[in-house]
Amino acid sequence: MQTATIILIVGLFVFLSHLFSALFDRVRIPDVLPLIILGLLIGPVFHLVSPSDFGEIGPVFTTLALVIILFEGGLDLNFNQLKEAFLPAIKLALITFCVSFIFLFIIGCEFLKLSYLQSALLGLIICTTSPPIVIPMMAKLNLNETIKTTLILESTICEVLGIILTLAVLNASIHKDEAYTTVIGSIIASFTLAICIGFIAAIAWSSILKIIRRVENNIFCTPAFVCIVYGMAELFGYSGPVASLSLGISLGNIRKIVTYLPKKLNLPDHSTLTEREISFFAAMVFIIKTFFFIYLGVTIHFDSLHILTVSTILTLWLYLSRLLVVKLAQVKSINPSPSDNMMMTIMIPKGLATAVLANLIMQSNIASAQYIKEIAYGVILFSITITAILAFLLEKGVLNKFSDYYFQDKPLKVEN
Numbered sequence: 001m002q003t004a005t006i007i008l009i010v011g012l013f014v015f016l017s018h019l020f021s022a023l024f025d026r027v028r029i030p031d032v033l034p035l036i037i038l039g040l041l042i043g044p045v046f047h048l049v050s051p052s053d054f055g056e057i058g059p060v061f062t063t064l065a066l067v068i069i070l071f072e073g074g075l076d077l078n079f080n081q082l083k084e085a086f087l088p089a090i091k092l093a094l095i096t097f098c099v100s101f102i103f104l105f106i107i108g109c110e111f112l113k114l115s116y117l118q119s120a121l122l123g124l125i126i127c128t129t130s131p132p133i134v135i136p137m138m139a140k141l142n143l144n145e146t147i148k149t150t151l152i153l154e155s156t157i158c159e160v161l162g163i164i165l166t167l168a169v170l171n172a173s174i175h176k177d178e179a180y181t182t183v184i185g186s187i188i189a190s191f192t193l194a195i196c197i198g199f200i201a202a203i204a205w206s207s208i209l210k211i212i213r214r215v216e217n218n219i220f221c222t223p224a225f226v227c228i229v230y231g232m233a234e235l236f237g238y239s240g241p242v243a244s245l246s247l248g249i250s251l252g253n254i255r256k257i258v259t260y261l262p263k264k265l266n267l268p269d270h271s272t273l274t275e276r277e278i279s280f281f282a283a284m285v286f287i288i289k290t291f292f293f294i295y296l297g298v299t300i301h302f303d304s305l306h307i308l309t310v311s312t313i314l315t316l317w318l319y320l321s322r323l324l325v326v327k328l329a330q331v332k333s334i335n336p337s338p339s340d341n342m343m344m345t346i347m348i349p350k351g352l353a354t355a356v357l358a359n360l361i362m363q364s365n366i367a368s369a370q371y372i373k374e375i376a377y378g379v380i381l382f383s384i385t386i387t388a389i390l391a392f393l394l395e396k397g398v399l400n401k402f403s404d405y406y407f408q409d410k411p412l413k414v415e416n
Contacts, residue, residue, distance in 0.1 A: 013038070017290035030137055032293055033388035036381070039297015051299045058295060062352045065292040066132050067230045067244045068223065072281045073135040073152055074248020075273065079256050081149045082249060088334050089153035092344070096325050097158055100127045103321055104314065112310065114368060120169050121361055122372050126314065126379050128162025129155040130351025131241070133384060136289050137347070141391060147340045151347050152245075157191075159353050160239045164190055166357045170364055194239040198246025201229045203261075205247075206254045209271035219280050222273065292352075299355055300377045307371075311378025318379075319386060322348055327407065339394060342403035346390040350380045 016038065020031035042048040051058055101123040108119025134155040138148045164187050205225055212221050226244060233243035250257060254270050273281075326345045336344065358376040362369045393399050 013290060013294060014287065017286070021286075024140055029392050030140065030388040032133060032137060033385060035290060035293035036297040036300075036384055039294040040300060040381075041297075042294075043298030044301040049298055051295075054295070058299075059356070062292060062295065062356070064227070065288045066241055066352070067226060068281070068288055069132045069135050069285055069292075070156065070241055070244040071226045071248040072285045073131070073138075074245045074250075075252040075278065075281065076139075077149050077152065077249050077252060078145065079249075079253040081146045082153075082253075084146050084334055085149040085153060088329075089150045090157060092150065092326070092329050093154040093157035093161070095329050096154070096322060096348070097127050097161055099321050099325050100318055103317060107314065107317070114372075117169070117173055118366065118368050118372060121166060121366070122375065124162055124166045124169065125354050125357040125361070125372075125376050126318070126350065127158065128166075128350060128353045128357065129158040129348050130353060131155040131159055131245075132289075132292060133349045133351045133387075134347055136285070137349075137387070137391065141343070141395065143343060144334075144336070144340055146334045147336060147343065150334060151344060155347070156241060156245055160190065160242055161187070163353060163357065164239075166360070170360070170366075173364075173366070190237075190239040191242055193236070194233050194242035195246045197233050197236075197238065198229060198243040198248075199250045201225070201243075202247050202250030202254060203257075203270070206251060206270040206272065209273075219277065222277060223281070223284065296352055296355070296380070299352075300381050301374075303374065307374045307378055311375050312382055314375065315379050315382040315386060318348060318383065319346065322346075323406075336407075338403040338407040339400065341407040342394055342399055343391070346387050346394070348383065349387040350376075350383045354380055 017031065017035065020034045023029055023034075024031045043050065054061070104123035104126055105119045108114040108122045109116065112119070112122075114122065131152065135152055138151060141148075168186065205222070212218050215221065226247060229247050230240040230244050234240040251273065254272055258270050323345050326341050354376050358373040362373055366372075390399070394403075
């Protein structure tokens with residue numbers, strides 16, 4: 001493909017993304033779905049591009065998208081809402097992850113005839129919810145801010161759990177004596193130390209922001225610092241996504257945070273991001289989001305009716321079990337309305353983390369790895385589609401009667 005054609009297509013994609021965003025504001029169809037469909041059309045449908053055309057840039061870009069989207073999402077999280085949403089998010093994430101994994105593991109063993117190892121890997125990668133899909137959708141939907149915060153935190157927790165546990169199971173299949181005894185410690189360390197890294201980095205960065213702003217073209221310094229924090233966390237073996245989110249949350253609430261720190265530390269004045277810097281991040285997220293979802297559509301592929309059928313059934317099962325989980329979890333501390341509960345039910349799309357883990361399983365040469373990968377790709381496509389469609393129906397009020405009935409514990413009337 002000629003350079004002029006590529007540049008033309010890039011410009012066209014940006015304009016289309018603006019059009020899809022405007023379409024969402026008008027008719028409430030999430031712009032995530034048309035972007036992925038566009039990726040599907042230029043990728044697996046018409047074969048104009050393939051994931052291999054991006055080389056090493058593709059995975060790096062998707063990681064960059066994850067980092068920037070999580071950081072920008074963290075900036076919008078209010079400290080008070082965060083305190084209200086933290087425990088409900090953990091509760092919802094753990095219950096959802098455990099219930100989904102158990103059922104997927106059973107389905108893998110009993111119906112798909114996979115081994116215990118293969119079923120565990122399939123269940124873990126499909127349980128991994130995608131923050132880069134949840135966060136942009138949350139920004140567009142009319143939701144209580146505490147509910148948004150809960151869903152953002154929950155998706156991040158589920159993603160990190162999925163990544164850590166998948167790597168642990170893969171490691172256990174190679175080093176059977178080591179992995180299982182260190183899994184719990186790895187999870188706790190990955191979460192807590194990543195949070196600490198993001199928190200300390202936010203305090204340090206806010207202390208020198210006034211100096212940084214004297215540098216020419218300093219608008220790119222904060223995005224660069226976010227990437228540095230992510231990279232450091234990953235190099236130390238902790239969760240880079242959690243560190244990025246922690247950095248965003250801490251920097252967005254830095255003035256409230258410093259009031260809790262001991263005055264004898266003699267910390268310098270702390271600066272928050274300006275409106276100009278926040279607007280720049282929003283523009284960055286818009287551009288990154290555009291190409292992230294198009295690239296996601298390009299990477300999705302499956303080749304048989306059997307894979308389509310299995311992927312559809314597993315996806316529908318995930319949403320049915322989630323409906324039960326949200327009902328049983330009873331996160332009353334955040335006072336959700338029936339429509340809020342319904343939004344929590346549908347907001348479990350799968351994304352690039354699932355695709356990356358599926359490719360990782362392929363590289364490990366585990367039996368049936370190709371089969372697991374194709375099922376995972378199918379679940380990614382169908383979960384995003386179902387989430388987008390149900391979000392549209394919920395915004396239009398079509399699901400109000402069902403959500404009112406299901407989440408308000410109205411008893412069934414029994415006629416004599």
